[in-house]
Amino acid sequence: MFDFVFHNPTKIVFGRGQEQSIGLELKQAGVKKVLFVHGRNSIKRSGLFDRVAASLKESGVRYVEFGGVDSNPVLSHTRQGVKRAKQEGVDGVLAVGGGSVLDEGKAIAVGAKAADDVWHYFTGRKVTEALPVFTVLTLAATGSEMNGNAVVTNEETKQKYNISSPLVYPRVSILNPELTCSVPPAYSAYGAVDAIAHVIEGYFTRKAGTHLQDRLVESIIKTVMETTEVIMREPGNYEARAEFMWGATLALNGLTTAGLKEYSFPNHMIEHSLSAIYNIAHGAGLAIVMPAWMKWYCRKNPSRFERFAREVFGLEGSMAGIEALEKWFVSIQAPVRLRDGGIPAGDIEMIAENGAALATLWGISDMYRKEEIADILRLAV
């Protein structure tokens, strides 16, 4: 077991109707005026916007609305948010939405405290200051509600890069599973793929780890799969939505990787190129990349894949788990080949070049050069 620091100070308030307490949480944290970041109009149609606004009003917290965040949030819109936050002199960010809204909210929180362009923090500069971030989650998938990560796409350069900093852990995240009951089947499926992707990266790539961490990962995968199957049949099943939601949060809150040695996130790295270039949903991109990467990587660490097959699917053999997972992705109608995502096989070289740049930034370019990334992508043709 490798040395680690685990420090996750986010307060999770979980349950029905809990968004009504967000005003009080902000007030208790001393926040007077927030940038209220959200996406398109769905939270207005659903009434969530009004409920959150009412909670803020009741607690005397003022807000400046900043809507229009896209899935795969983009740098240009993030910059607008930063400008708005500075102009209005807000002292906090409240992000209400899915992972994209949360991520852009975090990026704005960093940018609002920065003297120059926020993109510097995505390309290596260390975050030293940020506005406090608060969230109300409406889509379970990314884990952004309980971690210090934020991913934004620079649409000019086609770079989908990330910030990682303890300063952008949300102070408080409201997790009301009811809010996820209206998430359409396709996005529920992508959320499941994303949560699974978060735990398998460390599980397969780690140089050292323990049975405890393995079991946590397997527990999360089995739970995500079971609950997703219920959600596909009954989208409004509260219990399944709730268990899924908490599972997705635990999948990327630092718990499953604490004590691992030298793990990496190659599936996320390669997927970032797909959504940076083709703007496909992150979970959809991961469903395409993961089986391909697993087939490619399996030779390097077959015993991990044997364990995965046995513990998650009750199957024998290193390839059996990969095939079962791919079949399961198909069963929830997630794409598993490039063409399913509308990505031309002829673009592989170009995608691999984009991926290789991120591999350099992430310090794993020895293993993931352009050639290897292209090899992996060819397994998804």
Added chain:
Amino acid sequence: MFDFVFHNPTKIVFGRGQEQSIGLELKQAGVKKVLFVHGRNSIKRSGLFDRVAASLKESGVRYVEFGGVDSNPVLSHTRQGVKRAKQEGVDGVLAVGGGSVLDEGKAIAVGAKAADDVWHYFTGRKVTEALPVFTVLTLAATGSEMNGNAVVTNEETKQKYNISSPLVYPRVSILNPELTCSVPPAYSAYGAVDAIAHVIEGYFTRKAGTHLQDRLVESIIKTVMETTEVIMREPGNYEARAEFMWGATLALNGLTTAGLKEYSFPNHMIEHSLSAIYNIAHGAGLAIVMPAWMKWYCRKNPSRFERFAREVFGLEGSMAGIEALEKWFVSIQAPVRLRDGGIPAGDIEMIAENGAALATLWGISDMYRKEEIADILRLAV
């Protein structure tokens, strides 16, 4: 899944030699002078005292030594610590030792900010203020390093009661598995029993929960058992000590009970009477109480016990898991009958009366009257 708040802000610094960073952690937290709480002389013999003192000195943090904490820490000594903390005007508590030292340290942190006697906070008064607590753990068992609980025995009244408050979550806990390598076999075994006890209480008594929480519990139990078996054979095995240590921390940091409904801690409740009256090790008392309680409770919720048997031991039937766990306790030389702990069966009525008082304080006296507690204890004769 029931509504919950999960907020565990403790920073865990895990790994070899990490106690050398404690001075810096205190300095960064703005602490100038700590009460350095410890037990008998073991940390002086091992050199740990000197290493911690050197780290404090290097960071310019002054300390006042306050040693002599007993296992099953007592109120009279806690009161001395409170007095000392007030006299010396310390602005933090540093507890270096096992769960007992940590618990007394937390109690002193509360008492030092209180106008009157600290015992009030064990009998129902809400904690509203406490000095910040920091810990260096030397024995993995109680989970006190990452939660807001502290248990102290009032030796005059024979009451072993607890404080629970977010204000006594340690700010920073140093977990160096090397420090636990010298823990003798008996105490390593008691630690294992304690960690298992922490997770089974919610697992068996909950009115509602999820597969995810069940799996986390089963993962922790299996890990604790496996690693304890290694530790019994090779006390100095770092990997086993490390995995055990982190497992014991996760066993009582709020994770396994998040989202459970109406769970209780009857095994701890009954055990508290045993160690309050006979001063036996908490883990030893739990090893006696748990199989008895399980046999008594099994009828009320047989399906939980069937799952336990199947998932933890690969056995069928509600009683099979209880028998296997009892057998396992015996295999690690933990006591499983009252006589093994030197407790006369003739005292059962008196013990049950003591337990019933705690049941009232904990709000579970409808299920655990004196008669039921006596019935349970008779199963341990």
